[in-house]
Each structure stands twice: as C-alpha cells, then as structure tokens.
Amino acid sequence: MASGVAAWLPFARAAAIGWMPVANMPMPIAPTEKNKRADELIVLNVSGRRFETWRNTLDRYPDTLLGSSEKEFFYNEETKEYFFDRDADVFRAVLNFYRTGKLHYPRSECITSYDEELSFFGIIPEIIGDCCYEEYKDRRRENQERLMDDDEDKKDAKLPNMTFRETMWRAFENPHTSTMALVFYYVTGFFIAISVLTNVVETVPCGATPNTKEVTCGDRYTVAFFCMDTACVLIFTVEYLMRLFAAPSRYRFMRSVMSIIDVVAILPYYIGLVMTDNEDVSGAFVTLRVFRVFRIFKFSRHSQGLRILGYTLKSCASELGFLLFSLTMAIIIFATVMFYAEKGSTSSKFTSIPASFWYTIVTMTTLGYGDMVPKTIAGKIFGSICSLSGVLVIALPVPVIVSNFSRIYHQNQRADKRRAQKMQKARLARIRISKTGSSNAFLHSKRNGLFSEALELTSSIEEEQHLSKNQSLLESQHHHLLHCLEKTTNHEFADELCYEQSYLEGALQSYPSQSPSLSSQEGMTGTCCTRHTKRNHAPLPNSSIPTCALSHTHPHHNLQELSTIHIQPLNTSRSSLNMRVDEPARLNCQSGTITTAIISIPTPPATTPESDAHPPPPGPTLQNVVKVSAL
Amino acid sequence: VSITTIVVEDGELSTVCYRPEGLDQLLQQTKFTRRELQILYRGFKNECPSGVVDEETFKLIYSQFFPQGDSSTYAHFLFEAFDTHKNGMVSFEDFVTGLSIILRGSVTEKLNWAFNLYDLNKDGFITKEEMTDIMSSIYDMMGTCTYPCMQNDAPKEHVDNFFQKMDKNKDGVVTIEEFLESCQKDENIMQSMHLFDNVI
Numbered sequence: 001m002a003s004g005v006a007a008w009l010p011f012a013r014a015a016a017i018g019w020m021p022v023a024n025m026p027m028p029i030a031p032t033e034k035n036k037r038a039d040e041l042i043v044l045n046v047s048g049r050r051f052e053t054w055r056n057t058l059d060r061y062p063d064t065l066l067g068s069s070e071k072e073f074f075y076n077e078e079t080k081e082y083f084f085d086r087d088a089d090v091f092r093a094v095l096n097f098y099r100t101g102k103l104h105y106p107r108s109e110c111i112t113s114y115d116e117e118l119s120f121f122g123i124i125p126e127i128i129g130d131c132c133y134e135e136y137k138d139r140r141r142e143n144q145e146r147l148m149d150d151d152e153d154k155k156d157a158k159l160p161n162m163t164f165r166e167t168m169w170r171a172f173e174n175p176h177t178s179t180m181a182l183v184f185y186y187v188t189g190f191f192i193a194i195s196v197l198t199n200v201v202e203t204v205p206c207g208a209t210p211n212t213k214e215v216t217c218g219d220r221y222t223v224a225f226f227c228m229d230t231a232c233v234l235i236f237t238v239e240y241l242m243r244l245f246a247a248p249s250r251y252r253f254m255r256s257v258m259s260i261i262d263v264v265a266i267l268p269y270y271i272g273l274v275m276t277d278n279e280d281v282s283g284a285f286v287t288l289r290v291f292r293v294f295r296i297f298k299f300s301r302h303s304q305g306l307r308i309l310g311y312t313l314k315s316c317a318s319e320l321g322f323l324l325f326s327l328t329m330a331i332i333i334f335a336t337v338m339f340y341a342e343k344g345s346t347s348s349k350f351t352s353i354p355a356s357f358w359y360t361i362v363t364m365t366t367l368g369y370g371d372m373v374p375k376t377i378a379g380k381i382f383g384s385i386c387s388l389s390g391v392l393v394i395a396l397p398v399p400v401i402v403s404n405f406s407r408i409y410h411q412n413q414r415a416d417k418r419r420a421q422k423m424q425k426a427r428l429a430r431i432r433i434s435k436t437g438s439s440n441a442f443l444h445s446k447r448n449g450l451f452s453e454a455l456e457l458t459s460s461i462e463e464e465q466h467l468s469k470n471q472s473l474l475e476s477q478h479h480h481l482l483h484c485l486e487k488t489t490n491h492e493f494a495d496e497l498c499y500e501q502s503y504l505e506g507a508l509q510s511y512p513s514q515s516p517s518l519s520s521q522e523g524m525t526g527t528c529c530t531r532h533t534k535r536n537h538a539p540l541p542n543s544s545i546p547t548c549a550l551s552h553t554h555p556h557h558n559l560q561e562l563s564t565i566h567i568q569p570l571n572t573s574r575s576s577l578n579m580r581v582d583e584p585a586r587l588n589c590q591s592g593t594i595t596t597a598i599i600s601i602p603t604p605p606a607t608t609p610e611s612d613a614h615p616p617p618p619g620p621t622l623q624n625v626v627k628v629s630a631l
Numbered sequence: 632v633s634i635t636t637i638v639v640e641d642g643e644l645s646t647v648c649y650r651p652e653g654l655d656q657l658l659q660q661t662k663f664t665r666r667e668l669q670i671l672y673r674g675f676k677n678e679c680p681s682g683v684v685d686e687e688t689f690k691l692i693y694s695q696f697f698p699q700g701d702s703s704t705y706a707h708f709l710f711e712a713f714d715t716h717k718n719g720m721v722s723f724e725d726f727v728t729g730l731s732i733i734l735r736g737s738v739t740e741k742l743n744w745a746f747n748l749y750d751l752n753k754d755g756f757i758t759k760e761e762m763t764d765i766m767s768s769i770y771d772m773m774g775t776c777t778y779p780c781m782q783n784d785a786p787k788e789h790v791d792n793f794f795q796k797m798d799k800n801k802d803g804v805v806t807i808e809e810f811l812e813s814c815q816k817d818e819n820i821m822q823s824m825h826l827f828d829n830v831i
Contacts, residue, residue, distance in 0.1 A: 008678060008692050010674075010830040010831050011726075013827050013830045014734050014827050015693075015733070016827065017827065018705075018712075018748045019769060020745065020824060021814055022765070022769070022793055023819070024819075025819065026819045026823070027823040030826050030827065
C-alpha cells in the first residue's frame with residue numbers, strides 16, 4: 001500500500017459506515033490494537049547520520065526489516081536509537097520509500113551496493129518507481145554482462161583430474177591455456193589462410209603458352225592444387241572430428257554455428273570426390289566450389305572482432321530488420337514511379353518494375369553506375385528525389401547498430417584487459433599492500449600453522465593457540481568456526497590463493513570487491529590447492545559458493561569440499577562488507593545456516609489486518625513471496 | 632479556509648494551495664483531540680499536498696483499498712457526501728467534519744450521515760433507484776471473483792430486502808424518520824455503528 005494511502009486507511013474504515021445500515025448480518029469484531037501507543041518518533045542512526053521518522057511510517061511495510069520486529073535486533077539501549085552500520089546515502093532512498101511509497105534509484109550509486117542495501121532492508125527492487133526503473137534495469141544489465149565476462153574468465157580454471165576429453169575441449173575453446181592448444185590454433189589458422197589463398201589463386205590466369213588460350217592457374221597445375229586442397233580438407237576434417245569428440249554435448253556442438261560452417265567448408269570436397277566423373281552434374285560440382293569460400297568464416301574462431309561483429313549483428317536484428325523493411329518499401333515505391341515515368345520514352349531501359357529495382361537500389365545507395373539513366377524530365381526529377389531520400393533512409397538505423405557494436409566491443413576489451421595476467425598480479429599485490437594491521441586474519445594465523453604443518457615443523461596447534469590470544473573474541477569465534485569446518489570436511493586451507501580469500505574474509509576491513517576466485521587463474525602452484533567455483537543448488541537463487549579444496553594430503557578425495565562458505569546475495573564479486581554483518585549473526589546462531597526472510601510485495605488490504613470491516617477478499621490474494629537471505 | 636493561488640510564468644494557473652483555518656478552530660468544530668487532528672492532517676497533506684482532494688484523487692485513493700473490484704462509483708457517492716459545500720473539492724475541514732460525525736458523533740448523527748449518503752439527490756427521500764445505485768456500487772467493489780458467484784440481480788434482491796425492512800408505509804420511498812426508526816430497532820445495525828470508533 002502506498003504510504004499516503006496507508007494514512008487514509010482510517011478514513012476508508014470510517015467510510016464503511018455507509019454499509020452498516022444495509023447489511024443484513026452482524027459485522028465481525030474489529031481487531032484491537034494491543035499496544036496502541038501514541039505515534040512516536042524513532043531515531044534511526046545509520047553510520048552516524050540520524051534519521052527520524054514516525055513509527056507509523058515504518059509500520060506501513062511490515063514485511064521489511066524496518067517495518068517488522070527485526071529492527072529490534074539493531075536497537076541500542078543506551079542511546080535509545082536503532083543503529084545500522086550501512087551506507088547512509090542509500091538509506092535515504094530506503095527511508096523515502098517508506099515515506100512516499102515510491103522507491104527511487106539514485107543514479108550516483110553503484111548498482112551492486114544498492115542491491116545489497118535493498119536486500120539487507122528486505123525491499124525487493126521490483127517496486128522501484130517508473131521514473132527510475134529504466135535506469136536501474138540498464139545498469140543491472142550492464143553489470144550482468146560484465147559478470148558473464150567474469151564467468152568466462154573462470155572457465156579457464158583448470159580442474160583437477162579432468163578427463164582427456166575435457167582437457168581437449170578446453171584446449172580447443174581457450175587456446176592460450178596450453179602450448180599444444182596454441183600450436184593447434186596457429187596451425188589451423190595457417191591452413192585456413194592457405195586454403196582460401198589457394199581458392200583465390202586457382203582462378204588467376206597465369207602463363208599463357210603461345211598459340212593457346214589463357215588458362216587459369218588451376219587448370220595448369222591441376223595436380224598441385226588438388227593436393228593442396230586435399231591436405232587442407234584433411235586437416236579440417238581431422239579438426240572437426242576432434243572437436244566433435246571433445247565436445248561435452250555433441251548434439252549441441254553439431255547444432256552450433258561454427259560447426260555448421262566447418263561442415264559446409266569441407267563437404268564440397270567430398271561431394272566432388274564422389275561425383276567427378278559424371279558429366280551431367282559437373283555443373284553442380286562447379287557451384288559447390290563456391291561453398292569453399294565459407295572456409296574464411298572459420299577465421300571467426302581466431303578473431304575476437306569477427307565474433308563481436310557477428311554478435312552485434314545478431315543483437316541488432318530488429319534494427320537491421322527495420323532498415324531492410326524501410327529500404328524495401330522505398331525501393332518498390334521509387335521503382336514503380338520511375339517505371340511509369342520512363343514508360344513513355346523510347347528505348348528506355350526501364351522495361352519493367354523489377355528492372356527498375358536495380359536502378360533504384362543503385363541510386364539510393366548513391367552508387368550511380370550509370371547503366372540505367374532516366375531520360376524524361378519526370379524521371380529525372382523522381383530520380384533525384386530517390387537519391388536524396390536514399391541517404392536518409394540508410395543513415396537512420398546505422399547509429400543504433402554502431403553504438404551497439406561499440407558497447408559490446410568495449411566490454412570485450414575490458415574483459416581482455418582483465419584477463420591479462422600481468423594486471424591481475426599487480427592488482428593483487430596492491431591489495432595486499434593496502435591492508436594494514438589486519439594480521440589477525442584467520443588464514444594469516446592459519447598460514448603460520450599450516451605452513452609449519454606442511455613443512456613438518458613445530459606443531460601448528462600451539463602456534464594457533466598462541467595467535468588466538470591476540471585476536472578479538474569475535475574473530476576467534478569465527479576462526480574457531482572455520483576451524484571446525486575444516487575438521488569436519490577433512491580439508492584445510494593451504495595455497496596462497498586460499499589465503500588470499502580467507503584473508504579477505506577474515507579481516508574486518510572492507511576490501512575492494514575483486515572476486516577472489518578470479519585470482520585463481522594465475523599463480524597456481526599446482527601441487528597444493530585448486531579452486532573451484534560452484535553455483536550452489538541450495539534455496540538461494542543468486543548466491544555462489546566459492547570453495548577451496550586441498551588435494552595434496554588427501555589423494556583419495558574427490559572434489560570440492562566446503563571449507564569456506566560465502567553467502568553472496570547477488571553476485572560473485574564480493575565485498576566483505578556484507579560478510580561483516582553476516583558473520584556476527586552467524587556466530588550468534590552458532591550455525592552456518594541461512595535464514596530467509598519472506599518478503600511480499602506490499603498490496604492493499606489483503607495484507608492489512610485491520611480491514612475486517614468488509615468480508616475478506618475471497619479471491620486469491622496477490623502476494624508474491626520472495627525468499628531473500630536477510631542474514 | 633484560506634486560499635493561496637500561485638501563478639506560473641506563462642500565465643498558467645498552477646498549484647492552488649488551500650490551508651485550513653487553524654487547529655483551534657477545528658478543535659472547536661469537531662470532536663477530535665489535538666493529537667488526532669495532527670495525525671489526520673499529516674496523512675491528508677501527504678497525499679494531497681495542495682490541501683484539497685478532488686474527486687479523481689479521492690477515487691484513486693479509495694481504489695487502493697479495493698483492488699479486486701471497482702470502487703469508483705461508491706467513492707463518487709462518498710465524495711458527494713463529504714463535499715458539503717458542493718464545490719467539487721473536499722478540503723480538510725470538510726474531511727474532518729465528516730469524519731467527526733462518523734467516528735465521534737452520536738448514533739443518531741451517524742445514521743443521519745448514512746441517510747445523507749444514500750439520498751443521492753438530497754431531497755429527503757431514498758427512492759428505490761437511488762438505493763439500487765448505492766447497492767450496485769457496493770457490490771461492484773467486490774469484483775467478479777467471488778464465492779459464491781456474483782449474480783447479476785444480487786443488488787436488486789438486497790434492495791428489495793432493504794425496502795421491506797425500512798419502508799414502513801410502503802410508499803416506495805424511505806424517509807429519514809422511517810430510516811431512523813427501523814435502524815434503531817435493529818440490534819446489528821446499532822452495534823455496528825460503534826465498530827469504528829477507535830479507528831483514529
């Protein structure tokens with residue numbers, strides 16, 4: 001219910017007096033407000049900034065944190081206020097939602113932080129007002145695309161014990177993962193180039209012997225060209241079969257565009273082999289050779305830019321369709337006009353309307369070959385109108401396509417840059433340097449303990465106990481929890497990367513939200529720890545659980561065991577700011593379970609308990625129940 | 632009511648601000664306490680910053696409480712009942728005066744108010760047509776998805792029922808005296824009149 005409307009509920013109830021005299025049955029008893037207190041001001045202290053509002057204002061949305069008894073968890077007895085350790089700027093938007101009933105998205109806020117704040121306060125972003133919804137959706141989409149790029153990065157991570165097939169597939173998809181793959185990549189690229197070159201040179205006339213007609217190189221050196229062709233096709237066939245074998249889902253692979261291109265590239269050769277001696281179909285055979293040019297499309301595996309172009313064209317399908325449609329309309333109109341205009345003139349080339357199509361197209365695209373020109377005055381007038389309008393019609397949808405291409409291209413550039421390993425390392429180094437005084441992190445202490453364990457030095461337990469004396473109670477409880485988990489799963493934190501992640505989570509500072517799992521790509525020591533990110537199958541829709549598994553001391557284990565659990569409400573790039581809120585709560589509960597809060601979209605009286613004046617709505621109440629992790 | 636008019640650059644008449652006279656005056660005119668008036672005004676002003684409610688806004692507000700059906704007709708009747716000055720707008724004074732009668736008035740005053748609501752042309756008689764209109768508007772608020780299924784003649788039946796009960800001399804209209812008399816004899820109605828006394 002909109003806030004202002006909530007204030008009018010007493011009026012609506014009072015107006016129900018109009019039904020009383022006509023009612024035939026006794027009315028139900030009105031609900032009593034148990035603790036009806038006078039409307040009071042409550043103070044919400046968000047990171048030091050004090051917001052004050054009426055209690056009733058917050059009670060308008062009982063399914064959110066502020067509107068329910070959940071806020072009592074944040075009540076500070078001494079200062080008699082509710083303290084929230086959250087972002088005060090975003091809180092403004094949240095509080096305004098209670099006041100006005102409309103949720104706005106402040107454009108200067110980062111989309112992820114905004115989403116996190118919303119989910120903390122139990123407000124679903126779908127109720128953002130129309131004024132801000134477009135902007136919100138756009139930013140969200142950009143973020144998703146960026147995340148997809150991140151995901152693609154993660155795909156490069158090497159799994160332990162990948163089958164040969166999987167290794168091969170990975171090599172095919174990401175050539176830079178191993179030298180063999182790179183070699184293969186370049187070899188295929190080379191042969192594609194050779195094949196295309198061959199096709200082209202085949203048709204060049206070369207070296208006419210005296211007294212005979214000029215022959216093409218293809219006819220002159222038939223055998224050589226045939227050998228070359230055979231070699232290329234062999235390579236391509238082998239490559240295709242290998243890809244087919246390695247593909248995780250063969251059916252899907254066969255349906256993909258690239259595989260179709262591969263097939264079309266090599267098929268003409270085989271068909272040609274079968275049909276060479278048949279005179280009748282040799283004409284068809286010649287046509288088939290045209291398809292050999294499709295080999296050039298195989299380059300799209302090698303060129304990022306080509307793929308982007310293809311993707312852009314696909315995503316601009318509607319604009320392209322519009323362009324095509326409007327052009328067709330214009331062509332038909334002008335062709336008709338020109339035909340009738342030129343009908344009268346003698347020896348006119350405009351013999352029919354379809355014949356005029358050619359003139360129209362050439363003129364509209366400002367090519368102007370001059371093979372067909374209007375001779376009558378009317379024809380010339382309409383011809384000039386045609387060429388003027390042609391420029392306009394073509395120029396209109398083009399900027400849309402260009403901007404799409406530019407956006408996608410830049411995103412890919414960003415992804416490429418991120419993948420550049422040097423940047424990765426430098427950034428991580430900077431992160432490490434920027435941490436000060438956080439040496440109480442669990443893994444830092446752990447590392448000392450484990451390192452010594454790994455190196456079979458003095459026992460880690462004493463060291464850990466010693467270190468734990470210096471930690472705060474909160475930290476030590478957390479560490480104890482993690483430790484219990486380690487014991488439970490029989491795995492431990494080991495590698496530098498795992499340190500990194502746990503370091504980040506254990507420390508009580510907020511770090512830049514570089515997803516630690518990205519760092520797993522490089523610096524793999526190979527022996528100790530491997531990282532595996534797994535999308536969780538548990539009730540939370542949008543969380544992922546990065547896990548860290550140890551393999552060297554337990555050769556028999558299979559794969560990921562959970563040694564650290566992060567609950568990320570929205571995305572994989574995590575800021576541990578949220579972790580801070582999560583952890584104490586988790587510690588209090590002494591369990592690692594996720595509590596869910598049911599949030600319903602606020603709807604009119606279906607949810608208000610007071611509206612007993614009229615019989616409860618018999619139809620299904622419009623209540624969308626969304627489970628969001630609140631703690 | 633004090634009226635302030637604000638004129639914008641190109642001569643267009645923009646917001647017209649109505650301000651109620653004063654808290655003390657309203658205190659005298661109505662039976663609400665100071666605190667209650669404050670709460671009422673805050674809610675009123677929040678939704679209608681200009682200080683008056685026009686019929687469209689009124690209908691909009693009221694419809695938020697009844698999403699399943701169509702409450703516009705009943706809201707229209709309500710508006711007519713609240714708009715005592717008949718100027719197409721309900722100011723805060725009208726609003727509070729009406730509410731004061733409904734919530735803090737005596738039973739007779741409340742019944743009078745209800746009668747005024749039903750009497751669409753304010754001629755002192757409730758005819759069958761007027762009652763049918765009112766009844767249909769109430770049933771409209773239920774919407775179509777009801778259990779049991781909404782029959783088309785449900786309002787009419789109800790009206791017949793009503794007239795049977797209220798129209799003592801069977802002349803086809805209900806006067807205020809008949810209305811008051813019949814209502815005071817009916818226990819259910821008497822009880823329900825006090826149902827919302829604690830709403831504010």
